[in-house]
Amino acid sequence: MSLWRVEWLRLWRTRTVWILFGVFVFFGILGPATARFLPEIMESAGLGGELALPPPSPELAMSQYLSNALQIGLLAIAFIAATSLAFDSKPEVAMFYRTRATIVEILIPRYVVVTIAAISAFLAGTATAFVLSTLLIGAPDVLATLIGSALITLYIVFAVALVGLMASLMASVPGAALLAVGTLIILGIAGLIPYVGPWLPSYLVGGFDTLIAGGEFDYWRAILVTIVASSAAVWASIYLMSRREV
C-alpha cells in the first residue's frame, strides 16, 4: 500500500472517476447529437420557422461539446481535486498523513492522479464527440482536434494546480473548489482585455474551437504562462501546506 495506490483507490471507491468520465462522455454524445438533430428537435417543438440555426458541421459538433463539457466538467474537476488536495479539511485524517510522510510525498500523488483522471475523462469525451461527429455529420480535422485537445489538457493541469493552491489557503473542500472556479472565471473575464488575453491560461480554451475551424496557432505565450503559473501554484501549495498547523 502506497500513497499512489491510496489516490487511485480514492477515485475508484468514492466513484468520482465515474462522475468525471460520465460528465465528459455525456457531453461528448450531446454535442454532436444536438448539432446534428437540433433543427429536427426545434421543428418538432414547433419552433423550426422562428429560429435561424447554423447548418450541422463537425466544427459545430466539437464546439458544442467543448462549451458544455468545460463548464460542468471544470466544476466537477475542481470539486474532485479539492476532495483530494484539501486534505487538511479533516484534521484527524491530516494528522495521519502529516505524521507519516512529508508534504511533497502527500501532495504529488494527489496532484498527479487527479490530473491524469481529469485529462483522461476529457480525452474520453473528446474521442466520443469526434467519433459521433464523424458518424453523424462528418470528420473534424484530426490534427486540429489533437492540438486543441493538448491545449485543453494544459488548461486542466493549470486548473488542478489552482485548486491545490486554493486548498493551501483554505482548508475546506467547497471553499478551495469555489475559490479556484471563481479565479478561473475572473481569468476568463480578464482575457477580454486586449493584449492581455493571449498571455492568459484561459486563452488556451479558445484554441480548441479556433484550430478546428481552421484558425492559426497563436498560443505559445499562453502555453508558457500556463506552465509557469501551474508550476508556481504547485510549489506555493507545497510551501504553504508545509507551514500550516493542524
Next chain:
Amino acid sequence: MPTHAVEITGITKRYRDIVALDAVTLSVPKGSVYGLVGPNGAGKTTLLGILAGLRSPTAGSFSVSSSRVSVLPDTPKFEPWLTARETVTLSAALGNVPNDSDAVGDMLERTGLADAADRRVSGFSRGMLQRLGLAAAVVSNPDLLLLDEPAAALDPQGRREVLDLVTELRGKSTVVFSSHILDDVQEVCDEIAILTRGRLVYQGTLLELVNSVTRGYTYRIEVRGDNTETIEALRGCDWITHVGVEEDGVLVSADERSVLESRLLPLLSNVGVAVISLGPVERSLEDVFLDVTK
C-alpha cells in the same frame, strides 16, 4: 546517548490572545510511560501536537531524540473508503516497516479488530476508530508514541487492552500518554506531568507527587454515641493541626504521622469514649490532582 526521549525548554504557545502553553519545561525519560494529566483546556493536546511536529511553539525549544514518532489523536479518523487492514498496512508502509502482513494481522488481533479487519472504516464506531488508531500508531514500531486520551471512547474491555498494550511497550518505546482517567495514569505511568491552564504545575513520579502535596497526615476516628466531647478535646490539642467533622466521624490532621500514632489513642482514652474505628486516611490521586490543579 541521550537519556531523555523528549526535552522541552520553556515552550510557549499562543493563539492570538489565548495562551495555550506557558513556558513549559519538562523531560521525558527514554523508554518510560509518561503521563500528561490536566483538566480540559490545560494544553495537553497542544503539547502533543508540538511534539508530533504538527504545530510550532511561539517561544521555547524542544528536542525529540526519536527517529520514528507516531501520534494517536483523541478522536482518530481515517479514509472512510479504506478497510481497517488497508489503513494499518498503509501506516506500516509509510513507517518503512517491511511489507509484513503477519505484523498487520497481529496488530489488528491485539487491538480487537481481527473480525472487522476487512470492513471499510466508514462503518466503524468511535471505539473501533480508537482501536484502529492505536493499531496504526503502534504497527510502525515507533520510538516515541504520543497517545492523546487513548482509552476515552473505549468500553472496559477495550480500555484494559489499551492499558495492556501500553504496558507491553514500556522499555521498547517511549510513550507519552495524555488522559483524564487518573486510574489509567496511576496504573501505567512511570512519571507524570500535570498541566493546568497551559502551565506545568508538577513533574515527577506519582509517589513523589502524593508525598509533596500531602501536607501532614490525617486519621479518621469513629466513636460510639455523641462525639461532641471528643471534638472539643481534639481541638484543645496544640499538636493537632486540623479537626474536620464528618457525618459519622472526625478527621484529625497533624504534621507528623508519629505524633498521631503515639498521642491520639491515649487522648481518646482519657476522654473516655468508645472508639469504633481509628485509622489513617489515604489521599487518592484524584484528591491530589484536584489540589494541584485548583
